[in-house]
Amino acid sequence: MDAKNFVEERIAEIKSTVGEGRAISALSGGVDSSACTVLAHRAIGQNLKSIFIDDGLMRENEPQDVQRIFGDLGIKVDIVDAGSEFFKTLKGKDDPEEKRKAFRNTFYSVFGREVKKSVSRFLIQGTIKADIIETEGGIKTQHNILEQIGIDPEEGYGFKVIEPVKDLFKPQVREVAAEVGLPEEISQRMPFPGPGLATRIVGEVTEERVALLRKATVIVEDEIAVLKPFQAFAVLLSDKGTGIVESEREFGDIIIVRSVESQDAMTAQPTQVPWDILMKVTERITTELPKVVRVAYELTPKPPATIEYV
Numbered sequence: 305m306d307a308k309n310f311v312e313e314r315i316a317e318i319k320s321t322v323g324e325g326r327a328i329s330a331l332s333g334g335v336d337s338s339a340c341t342v343l344a345h346r347a348i349g350q351n352l353k354s355i356f357i358d359d360g361l362m363r364e365n366e367p368q369d370v371q372r373i374f375g376d377l378g379i380k381v382d383i384v385d386a387g388s389e390f391f392k393t394l395k396g397k398d399d400p401e402e403k404r405k406a407f408r409n410t411f412y413s414v415f416g417r418e419v420k421k422s423v424s425r426f427l428i429q430g431t432i433k434a435d436i437i438e439t440e441g442g443i444k445t446q447h448n449i450l451e452q453i454g455i456d457p458e459e460g461y462g463f464k465v466i467e468p469v470k471d472l473f474k475p476q477v478r479e480v481a482a483e484v485g486l487p488e489e490i491s492q493r494m495p496f497p498g499p500g501l502a503t504r505i506v507g508e509v510t511e512e513r514v515a516l517l518r519k520a521t522v523i524v525e526d527e528i529a530v531l532k533p534f535q536a537f538a539v540l541l542s543d544k545g546t547g548i549v550e551s552e553r554e555f556g557d558i559i560i561v562r563s564v565e566s567q568d569a570m571t572a573q574p575t576q577v578p579w580d581i582l583m584k585v586t587e588r589i590t591t592e593l594p595k596v597v598r599v600a601y602e603l604t605p606k607p608p609a610t611i612e613y614v
């Protein structure tokens with residue numbers, strides 16, 4: 305792929321599709337939606353409204369960081385605070401696909417509302433090829449895949465979807481992101497799933513459980529960053545284990561540390577994390593998060609496991 309040509313072609317395509325109309329971009333701060341947002345901004349300028357839905361399932365400071373990075377590029381990002389809607393819809397659900405579907409429906413209803421408010425008729429989205437292949441293959445329900453699974457977004461939600469990077473895999477999207485001038489902080493960013501920390505919580509997703517996982521995530525990302533893994537993160541299990549907290553037996557939480565190496569996320573191998581790093585992660589998690597009494601490192605490649613847990 306010639307990234308420069310690709311960028312020019314997509315900009316021209318977005319321009320001709322949207323015309324004088326308005327479009328809204330579903331920006332998550334990941335490399336896919338970030339590249340798409342810059343492409344669309346170049347194509348239609350002020351007629352693009354970039355929205356970051358804060359679903360309450362993001363990592364520490366993520367909404368503010370994204371707003372700042374895009375602000376530096378001259379692109380204004382509106383944060384829509386929708387956390388309570390997502391927690392309401394996820395309440396009581398522990399089945400993975402039910403959680404994904406609940407997330408997807410809420411995501412589109414919040415977004416549909418914003419699109420209508422902004423009189424946009426088009427939604428720019430960062431769907432990539434792996435998302436489409438895996439959803440068509442029945443491996444999972446991605447949240448951003450309406451058209452591919454036969455749901456008409458115009459009929460159901462009132463807008464048309466434009467997916468500028470849907471024919472690319474992740475490494476090519478990174479090239480496009482660099483080509484359009486996004487900083488490395490974004491172009492080389494680890495993938496983070498649309499449904500956010502919900503894909504790393506086994507069992508019910510509650511505000512309290514997300515808060516715990518968010519803190520564990522900071523520790524894992526910090527400590528494993530030196531290895532530059534494809535993805536590294538924490539997972540909260542629904543099982544519990546016995547531990548000792550302040551000399552008392554405590555039936556506490558279990559955190560799984562997962563770090564993988566991959567090219568395109570279709571297959572993955574566990575990172576060979578040095579023992580001292582694993583021990584440091586374990587010590588920090590159990591000290592900084594006393595409710596967690598056990599930490600384990602995940603060794604399963606994809607396949608048979610997926611990268612995320614839900």
Ligand code: XMP
Pocket residue numbers: 438444445446447448495496497498499503535569570606609610611612613
């Ligand atoms: P899995 O867990 O299926 O993940 O092996 C493959 C890659 O996709 C990311 N992922 C998602 N990305 N929406 C996304 O935008 C999703 O629903 C979703 N689920 C998984 C995951 O982080 C990994 O990079």
